[in-house]
Each structure stands twice: as structure tokens, then as C-alpha cells.
Amino acid sequence: MSVTDETEIAPETARLPLDGWHRARGGRMVEFAGYWMPIQYDGEGGGIVTEHEWTRSQAGLFDVSHMGQLYLSGEGVESALEAVLPIDLATLKHGRPRYSLLLDEAGGVLDDLMVTRWSEGFYLVVNGATKWDDIAHLREHLPDEITISHMDDTALLALQGPQAATALERLVTGDTPLASLTFMTGAAFTLGGADVWISRSGYTGEDGFEISLPAAAAETVATLLCEQPEVRPIGLGARDSLRLEAGLPLYGHDLSTETNPVEADLGFAINKRRRAEGGFIGAENVQAVLAAGAERKRVGLTLTGRAAAREGAEVFAGQERVGIVTSGGFSPTLGHAIAMAYIARPWADEGTALEIAVRGKRLTATVTKMPFVPHKYHRGS
Amino acid sequence: MARYFTDEHEWIEIDGDTATVGITDYAQSQLGDIVFVEVPDEGAQLTKGGDAAVVESVKAASDVYSPVTGTVIEGNQQLEEDPALVNTAPEGEGWFFKLTIADASELEGLMDEAGYKDFVAGL
Numbered sequence: 001m002s003v004t005d006e007t008e009i010a011p012e013t014a015r016l017p018l019d020g021w022h023r024a025r026g027g028r029m030v031e032f033a034g035y036w037m038p039i040q041y042d043g044e045g046g047g048i049v050t051e052h053e054w055t056r057s058q059a060g061l062f063d064v065s066h067m068g069q070l071y072l073s074g075e076g077v078e079s080a081l082e083a084v085l086p087i088d089l090a091t092l093k094h095g096r097p098r099y100s101l102l103l104d105e106a107g108g109v110l111d112d113l114m115v116t117r118w119s120e121g122f123y124l125v126v127n128g129a130t131k132w133d134d135i136a137h138l139r140e141h142l143p144d145e146i147t148i149s150h151m152d153d154t155a156l157l158a159l160q161g162p163q164a165a166t167a168l169e170r171l172v173t174g175d176t177p178l179a180s181l182t183f184m185t186g187a188a189f190t191l192g193g194a195d196v197w198i199s200r201s202g203y204t205g206e207d208g209f210e211i212s213l214p215a216a217a218a219e220t221v222a223t224l225l226c227e228q229p230e231v232r233p234i235g236l237g238a239r240d241s242l243r244l245e246a247g248l249p250l251y252g253h254d255l256s257t258e259t260n261p262v263e264a265d266l267g268f269a270i271n272k273r274r275r276a277e278g279g280f281i282g283a284e285n286v287q288a289v290l291a292a293g294a295e296r297k298r299v300g301l302t303l304t305g306r307a308a309a310r311e312g313a314e315v316f317a318g319q320e321r322v323g324i325v326t327s328g329g330f331s332p333t334l335g336h337a338i339a340m341a342y343i344a345r346p347w348a349d350e351g352t353a354l355e356i357a358v359r360g361k362r363l364t365a366t367v368t369k370m371p372f373v374p375h376k377y378h379r380g381s
Numbered sequence: 382m383a384r385y386f387t388d389e390h391e392w393i394e395i396d397g398d399t400a401t402v403g404i405t406d407y408a409q410s411q412l413g414d415i416v417f418v419e420v421p422d423e424g425a426q427l428t429k430g431g432d433a434a435v436v437e438s439v440k441a442a443s444d445v446y447s448p449v450t451g452t453v454i455e456g457n458q459q460l461e462e463d464p465a466l467v468n469t470a471p472e473g474e475g476w477f478f479k480l481t482i483a484d485a486s487e488l489e490g491l492m493d494e495a496g497y498k499d500f501v502a503g504l
Binding site: 039040047048049050052237240241305306307308310329330332337359 | 413414416417419435437438439440442464
């Protein structure tokens with residue numbers, strides 16, 4: 001037998017602050033975005049399905065320190081950033097993260113990211129594989145007065161799952177109680193003796209937190225979190241299956257420079273004012289697509305069986321090729337395969353029956369509203 | 382009954398002119414949680430080294446090759462219901478298919494258990 005998607009090992013693969021910590025805990029390390037990262041853990045509680053189910057029922061700790069953390073500051077940073085991103089910063093309050101997109105001139109997606117307003121500037125979290133290109137793009141398009149600080153001595157952890165708040169609450173102190181944070185808000189706290197920034201956000205569809213902390217404190221904090229009975233470390237494998245169930249796109253797969261925000265179903269990231277006013281990179285093309293309507297759309301596909309349709313699989317309506325799968329796999333929560341695909345508009349409506357070509361066969365699939373598994377964000381009462 | 386191993390991590394157990402084929406414990410541990418298995422139909426003609434079955438973990442699909450040329454007598458239908466058997470009993474209940482052996486000389490060159498153990502230790 002042979003594994004068909006073996007990862008090429010780049011010789012310059014770098015090590016993240018928790019590299020040794022993962023290895024000591026049985027992390028099976030693979031090359032991802034230029035770093036060694038755990039795809040799953042071996043031993044008790046390990047394995048992608050077990051880790052996935054643990055996150056959905058308890059709390060999983062994810063090391064996402066490969067992601068780029070940037071801090072943008074300087075005179076006029078707000079208007080400068082609005083000239084690059086389609087974000088509306090006027091409506092973004094202090095401490096709030098918001099999803100946005102880095103677009104090229106043609107409106108193609110260079111990256112997706114989170115932007116948080118801090119007191120003097122903006123904190124950005126970008127994808128690991130694209131961070132160097134993102135920094136270059138921002139440097140090219142932001143005026144010289146704007147300082148871009150790459151916070152490369154800062155680690156990033158995500159604690160996700162229904163028990164995440166219970167576990168984290170025991171360990172943090174701050175000016176505001178952790179419980180006062182609702183989905184997509186953030187604040188400064190002390191955790192394990194370190195000054196950290198915590199936002200109530202994540203990439204699993206569960207309630208949970210993302211914790212930005214000094215790299216030097218990463219081992220202490222990760223150990224402290226995993227000492228809580230609700231918390232286990234979770235690898236990249238379950239991170240991918242969890243975000244797929246949550247209907248969240250993955251850059252480089254579901255998003256690329258070949259996709260525009262409208263067809264990617266990310267129109268929510270560009271509000272009414274920015275749509276009307278434009279004035280961001282790629283605005284003309286985005287406005288044109290908004291006016292004309294997208295020719296295809298990112299949709300969910302529910303497969304009947306357990307066999308997966310993976311990235312690149314072609315989607316058919318009878319003899320006609322109507323789309324392509326960009327992510328797909330087995331859903332541990334649902335017990336069958338699911339996928340994300342770009343489907344031509346006439347076939348992109350919920351409930352449309354389609355077929356996916358996999359290994360010379362046709363798998364039946366139905367266009368499904370995402371998320372596949374309901375989000376459980378803590379929106380407050 | 383003699384059991385042989387391939388360098389693609391299949392095992393084949395010989396019983397007269399028929400044999401049972403599966404993947405090794407090492408292979409299942411590398412794949413991780415197995416969520417889908419497609420076994421060949423009865424009567425399928427397999428060739429040595431050719432595609433015989435598909436096994437999917439959460440993260441990837443992998444081909445399983447036939448260690449010898451022959452005709453499939455039976456695919457393990459239990460794997461359709463319970464693919465995780467490949468994880469829990471890869472070299473027992475989690476077998477993939479049984480076939481008739483067309484040419485016993487093809488078994489020459491396969492590894493015995495000790496040889497396979499050395500092979501895996503060197504990976």
C-alpha cells in the first residue's frame with residue numbers, strides 16, 4: 001500500500017517554541033507551513049478521531065504558533081489599513097477581533113486574517129504559509145509612517161470546546177472576568193505568570209479562546225492548561241476535520257488568488273459602507289462581482305457514504321462538470337463524508353443532487369447549508 | 382500456514398492455493414484512524430503489485446496492492462460496516478480479501494516475519 005499525499009520534507013523546516021513539548025507528549029510531527037507540527041498524538045487519548053471527539057465534548061489545546069502575528073502602528077494607521085483591507089474599522093471597537101481578507105488587484109484572495117483593535121494600533125493574525133508574502137504585501141502598500149512589527153517571539157495557542165471556559169477560568173486573572181468575554185471579543189489577562197492576550201474565537205465552531213503569549217512562556221502555559229482534567233493537546237489532523245465540519249474555509253485549499261470573496265461566500269467580511277465606497281485593493285473587481293453576481297459559489301456537500309471526496313475531485317450534474325472539491329473528508333461527528341466545493345451557480349442551491357468523481361466512480365452528494373455541525377459560539381445572553 | 386510480507390506493508394497468509402491479504406500493524410499505525418475501506422469484489426482479477434483495495438484514514442486515501450496475481454474469492458464485507466477493525470485487528474479480523482494464487486513462484490522474494498520486522502526497523 002502507499003499513502004498518496006505524503007508531505008515533501010523541506011530541509012529548512014523550522015521548529016516552533018513548543019516543538020520539544022509536542023514530541024515529549026507523543027506528537028507525530030509533520031512538516032506544515034515550513035514548521036514541524038503535530039498532526040496527531042500517539043498513545044492514550046490520541047488519534048485524529050479521538051482528538052476530534054474530545055474537542056467537541058471537552059476542550060482541546062491547539063498550538064497554532066506557526067501563524068503570523070503582526071502589530072501595525074503609526075500615524076494614520078486606521079485609514080492606511082482601510083486602504084488595503086475591505087474592513088470597516090470605524091465600527092471595530094477596542095479589543096474586538098474581526099475577520100478580513102487580503103486581496104490582490106484582481107480581487108483574488110491573498111490570505112484571510114483576523115484584525116483586532118488595540119489601543120495604539122492593530123493586531124493581525126495571518127496564516128503561517130502566507131505570512132512572509134503578507135508582510136511584503138503590507139509593506140509595499142502601507143505608507144512608510146506605518147510600522148509593521150512581526151511578533152515572532154510570540155506564540156499562539158487555541159483552547160477550544162464546551163469545557164474551554166471552565167478550564168481557562170481557573171487559571172487567568174485580569175481586569176475583567178474571563179466570563180465577560182463573548183464571541184469575537186478580547187482582553188489582556190495574566191496566565192501562568194505571563195501577560196497574554198485572549199480573544200473568544202477559534203477555528204472549530206466550538207466556544208473557545210485564542211491565546212497570544214510570549215514564546216518563552218509557551219511551555220509553562222501549555223503544561224498548565226493540559227493539567228486541567230478537561231484539556232488534552234490536539235493535532236493538525238483534528239483541527240482540519242473540526243474546521244471542515246464548522247464550514248470554515250482553509251487558505252490554500254478553499255481560498256486562493258483564483259477565488260474572489262463573493263464566490264467564496266465571504267461577502268459578510270465586506271460591509272455595506274466598504275461595498276459602496278470601495279477604496280481598498282481589489283475593490284473594482286469585488287464591486288463588479290457583487291453587482292453581476294458570482295458565477296460559482298463555495299458550498300457544502302454531504303456525501304451519503306464514508307468514502308471521502310478530496311481536494312481536486314470533479315463534481316458533475318449528469319454528464320456536465322459543474323464544480324470542483326476544495327476540501328473533503330470523513331466527518332467524525334456525522335459519521336459520513338463531507339466536502340466543500342465551488343459549484344456553478346445553477347447547481348449551487350441547497351438540496352441539489354450532484355455526483356463526485358472519485359477513483360473512477362461516482363459518489364452521490366447533496367448541496368448542504370454550512371456549517372455541517374452547528375456552531376456553539378458564546379454570544380452571551 | 383506461512384505468512385509473508387511486502388515492502389508496501391501488506392501481509393499474505395498462504396493456505397494451499399488460496400491466500401488471505403491484509404495490511405500490517407505498522408501500516409495501520411502510520412495511517413491512523415481508518416474510516417473507510419473498499420475491498421475488491423468476488424471474481425476480480427488482481428495482478429501482483431496492482432491496485433486491489435483502498436483504505437482511507439481521516440487525512441488521506443491509500444491504495445492497497447495485491448502481493449500476488451490471482452482471482453478474488455471474497456472481500457471482507459465486515460470492513461464496510463466497521464473499518465476501524467483494520468486499526469484494532471490489522472493482522473486478524475481486519476483482513477481485506479482472499480484470493481486464489483495463480484503462480485506460487487510469485488511468493489519468492491516476499492519477506493518472512495523476521496525479514497519484515499528488520500525492514501520496518503530500518504524505516
